[in-house]
Amino acid sequence: MSAPPTPKSRILGTGHYVPEKVVSNVDLEKIVDTSDAWITERTGIRRRHVASENEVTSDMAALAGRRALEAAGLNAADLDMIIVGTISGDSPMPACAAHVQQKIGAGDIPAFDVSAACAGFIYGLTIADQFIATGAARCVLVIGVELLSRILDWQDRTTCVLFGDGAGAAVLGPAGDDGRGILASRIFTDGSLAHALTIPGGGSAEPLTPEGIARKRNKVHMMGQEIFRVAIKNLTSASTAVLKAAGLTSGELDWVVAHQANMRIITQVSDRLSFPLEKFVINIQEYGNTSSASIPIALDEAVRDGRITEGQSVLMCALGAGISWGATLVRM
Known part of the structure; x- marks a missing residue:
């Protein structure tokens, strides 16, 4: 095999947040025609976390983003860009990323959403890597976040048993010469x-x-x-x-x-x-x-x-x- 390519960006820090409320399969048995055994056997899922009434998507994203910045030893002022992968933002407009920018205290940097659903974080990483590779950005916060519990039909067992709420984030910066x-x-x-x-x-x-x-x-x-x-x-x-x-x-x-x-x-x-x-x-x-x-x-x-x-x-x-x-x- 050929030698691995020289990376242009690397992950500097990661973070995540999930809501405190937990909904188990047994809880779902009470509201929809399903069972713990059926869900576990067919999906591997036993429980999921669900946002509280006073939580919105950008709240979760901001918490995950702050934790990633902390892990990277950076703060919001170091960021050049924020990319949020989500299909369940606070509202149809503006982008969830705009709210995240304000909540973490970032400057007037570009902040935008990527709508690729479950592939949103991979899309976000790929975009951030390109900006860093070209020198257009040095430090990019990439977040994947969903508050799906509010866009599910809780009587549809083909969907409501599958999904949960949460956020995860990574901070990307220029790669060094160590192959990472x-x-x-x-x-x-x-x-x-x-x-x-x-x-x-x-x-x-x-x-x-x-x-x-x-x-x-x-x-x-x-x-x-x-x-x-x-x-x-x-x-x-x-x-x-x-x-x-x-x-x-x-x-x-x-x-x-x-x-x-x-x-x-x-x-x-x-x-x-x-x-x-x-x-x-x-x-x-x-x-x-x-x-x-x-x-x-x-x-x-x-x-x-x-x-x-x-x-x-x-x-x-x-x-x-x-x-x-x-x-x-x-x-x-």
């Missing part, structure tokens, strides 16, 4: 599958009406089997693409941080990559699917508990609405 940093990123979209995971109402194609709200058109709709099928295929192909671009094999990986959507998906990706499941960072049982927050929450937990250490190679991969997907390979 983002080695490769690849992102993709297939709009022909846009119908498979969507919030159909509320945009120009279907403005909200009382009838639409009654039909839950402003809530998440998902074709689970279709997403399951393409997730395994596309996460594997994107992961293979970044390994090839970085000149590495799966045998040279230390960890995989895959999107925490479904334990069966993670198991299938493990098999297809020929990478042992015990080297996957897995927390789906505790948080469920937190969409764009999924990867940065898992990454930060593994960094803070000492599993992921300096110099290790970590593959991150995710797939979300669009459908959009991608993978990033980083040496920590």
